Amino acid sequence: MSNQKKLSRREALRMMAVTGVTGFTGLYAFQASANSIGAMVPGKGWLKQGPKSDGDGTPLQFIPKTTPDPHPLKDELKKYPKCPYCGMDRTMWNHSRHLVHYDDNLVDGTCSLHCLAISLSLNLDRGPKAIYVADFGSDSKIKPLVNVDEATYLTGSDLPGTMTKQSKMAFSSPEAAKSARKSHGGDLADIDEALTRTYLGMAKDTAMIRKKRAAKRKKMKS
Numbered sequence: 001m002s003n004q005k006k007l008s009r010r011e012a013l014r015m016m017a018v019t020g021v022t023g024f025t026g027l028y029a030f031q032a033s034a035n036s037i038g039a040m041v042p043g044k045g046w047l048k049q050g051p052k053s054d055g056d057g058t059p060l061q062f063i064p065k066t067t068p069d070p071h072p073l074k075d076e077l078k079k080y081p082k083c084p085y086c087g088m089d090r091t092m093w094n095h096s097r098h099l100v101h102y103d104d105n106l107v108d109g110t111c112s113l114h115c116l117a118i119s120l121s122l123n124l125d126r127g128p129k130a131i132y133v134a135d136f137g138s139d140s141k142i143k144p145l146v147n148v149d150e151a152t153y154l155t156g157s158d159l160p161g162t163m164t165k166q167s168k169m170a171f172s173s174p175e176a177a178k179s180a181r182k183s184h185g186g187d188l189a190d191i192d193e194a195l196t197r198t199y200l201g202m203a204k205d206t207a208m209i210r211k212k213r214a215a216k217r218k219k220m221k222s
Contacts, residue, residue, distance in 0.1 A: 063123065068105035073132070080109025085118045086163060086209075094142050096162035096169065097134050102126040114205060115151075115161035117198045122128060131191065136169040136175035146170070147193040152177040153198055157186030164205045168194050 038132075050052035069079065076099060077091050088111040090097045095113070098116040099109045110120040113133075120128065121196050141191060151170040154177050163166035171177035177188055189197070 018207065026181045032171070034211065041193075064102070064106040064108050064119075067108060069101075069107045070105050072099060072101045072107040076109065077142070077206075079202075083110060083111035083115050085115040086111060087204065088112075089164075091142070093162055095134050095136055097143075097145075098147060098148075099132045100128050101130045101132075104130045105129075112162035112164070113168045113194060113198050116201070117195055120195075131172040133191075135172040135173065137171040137173060137180065144172075144180065146172040151191065153194040154180050154186045155189050155194055157184035159186075161186050164198070164201060165208055166197065166201050166205075168198065170194075 015104045044164070048053055056155055064084070066079070072079070081090055082088065083090060083093075083097075090111055093111045096109065096112045098113060100116060101107055101109065101125060106126065108116070108123075110116045110119060116131070131147040131148045133148050135146050135151070136143060136154075138144055141209065148170070152170060152174045153168055153170050155166060155168045157167050157169070157180065159169050159180070168189075169180075171180065175186075180186075181188060
């Protein structure tokens with residue numbers, strides 16, 4: 001990833017962070033209130049109150065909790081089994097998963113581009129050394145990860161989206177992405193364009209997620 005791309009991407013994230021993240025963190029606060037069933041805590045399920053830790057109430061609470069990892073792709077799904085922002089199983093959602101390796105060797109493994117966007121927004125002073133995405137075009141049961149700079153995204157197709165109404169799936173081969181577009185529609189994009197569309201759609205996606213979580217809490221209470 002070139003230095004120029006790192007800088008432009010970081011500046012873009014600074015501009016778009018506020019609108020995209022406020023709604024999502026507000027969801028967590030709402031779910032953790034006394035009158036709700038609780039919050040979905042990754043790896044722990046639904047809890048009445050999230051575990052307390054140093055930095056709670058500040059951006060520090062969103063810093064990846066894992067130890068520095070210079071080789072994040074080795075046994076990646078074992079080390080990062082759950083998305084830290086929504087709790088979803090990354091093996092189950094391996095076809096849309098992402099992983100960001102920050103320049104201090106901290107790692108966030110997410111279920112989707114939506115949750116990757118949250119990680120990048122919350123870690124503005126931590127530069128991404130590399131970002132990886134699942135190759136949706138692979139025939140493997142567990143889709144392999146490829147560097148996002150070498151991937152082509154198909155956005156807005158009729159393929160099911162993960163944490164979003166507007167699907168955004170990545171392909172290691174531009175030809176595979178073009179072939180999928182013929183069958184499923186949509187537009188081709190690089191990672192920067194796909195991230196921009198993710199942030200622009202964050203309000204609607206957050207509203208959709210709130211509705212689904214509310215329905216799940218209601219069902220659990222009944």
